[in-house]
Amino acid sequence: MDFSALALSPPLLQVLQELEFPTATPIQAQSIPVLLKGKDLVGQAKTGSGKTAAFSLPILQRIQLQHRRLQALVLCPTRELCTQVAGELRRLGRRLPGLQVLVLAGGQPVRPQVNALEKGAHVAVGTPGRILDLLQRESLDTRQLATVVLDEADRMLDMGFREDMERILGATPPTRQTVLFSATFPPDIEKLSRAFQKQPTRVTVVDEEAAPDIQQLCYTCAPEEKTAVLLRILRQYQPTSAIVFCNLKATVVELTRALVEAGVSADGLQGDLEQIDRDRVMAKFRNHSIRVLIATDVAGRGIDVEALDAVINFDLPSQSEPYVHRIGRTGRAGRRGLAISLATPSDEHKVETIEHDTKVQLERASVETLPPAGSARGASLESAWETLLIFAGRKDKMRPGDILGALTGEAGGLSASDVGKIEIHDHLAYVAVARRLVNVALQRLRDGRIKGRKQRIERVR
Incomplete structure (x- = not known):
């Protein structure tokens, strides 16, 4: 209509x-x-x-x-x-x-x-x-x-x-x-x-369109092997943008630390974070400065990110509904999605419940087919982008064009292709910049002016 x-x-x-x-x-x-x-x-x-x-x-x-x-x-x-x-x-x-x-x-x-x-x-x-x-x-x-x-x-x-x-x-x-x-x-x-x-x-409204095309894989491993297997999965599939779901806040913290130490561009989202930190993590994820977001179900509610390559269940939920909700974030806009679950031998009943309720058989995949731990195959899981934080936003009349102009104009000297997503909040703005040029962009923005004024600018870690 x-x-x-x-x-x-x-x-x-x-x-x-x-x-x-x-x-x-x-x-x-x-x-x-x-x-x-x-x-x-x-x-x-x-x-x-x-x-x-x-x-x-x-x-x-x-x-x-x-x-x-x-x-x-x-x-x-x-x-x-x-x-x-x-x-x-x-x-x-x-x-x-x-x-x-x-x-x-x-x-x-x-x-x-x-x-x-x-x-x-x-x-x-x-x-x-x-x-x-x-x-x-x-x-x-x-x-x-x-x-x-x-x-x-x-x-x-x-x-x-x-x-x-x-x-x-x-x-x-x-x-x-x-x-x-x-x-x-x-x-x-x-x-x-x-x-x-x-x-x-x-x-x-019943979905009249075909169900999203999502490949659903399941890898079985021992509980103590899960982090190593997750790293091997990330190296195998090389997602530009993926969410990893955990059942506990403590797991999010531990797993984020382990992935970052292994050289993965990752950050975590869990209920104890202050709002400014949640905004910072989500801005980095939306603009692809981090490739992997680790979250609990509660922290992950309301997250809607375009073009999500994969959803990985580091922990399987006990019921089918959260599983369906999690994996529904991939395979949108006509693209094929990828949902990967890590199951321990004691998770078999969870897998059976999900398969029974969703009427979809999870494709059993072997850990042996993944690149070995420490393998160079799949190369880096770092991001090509970094984020700069500008301490002025919507309420300060800051617009995306002002930031783009400052970066690509005579003083900034960057090309438009080196500037990624610009996100304006009430009193802050986030801009993605090509990682290889982030120091140049930071210095030029600090030396120059945006909207005719000096602005406080920081690199977001």
């Missing part, structure tokens, strides 16, 4: 045209007309189905820009997902003058968020814990809320946020529109819907 058939406002249609969104996805075509009428909705769709735009466009259409007060609240399970959703709202709403979208997530100081709320905002995207904290501080005024969205509601329930979600919904006006998006529909979601929604429309 074409977006022009969905009764969206001219500014939104203009942005969709500029972003080259030609037609609505099934979840968008079915959800947007319902949401524009102000009705409650339960949407069941997988990640990557376009659900963020499905609820963002109706929110943006109904915002009264002249009233700088909170009119819509989106709850997400993780900080990363909050940032993604807020980014999409800002992108789709860029033709709406004065639109204010706030991220209210834990892991960051609460005071700046309180100050931002005092200045007024139209939309807030937050994690349940921080939203509840702000409600208890009486810093969050919910009286004018017209819409509340629970994004990835099943994940929030899995993470133990049920009580928080119920308390937050209980603190919002009974006249609100309540929108619930979930990849699965367990009984708890049904219960939540019955308690807090008014005759919701149910929209379910």
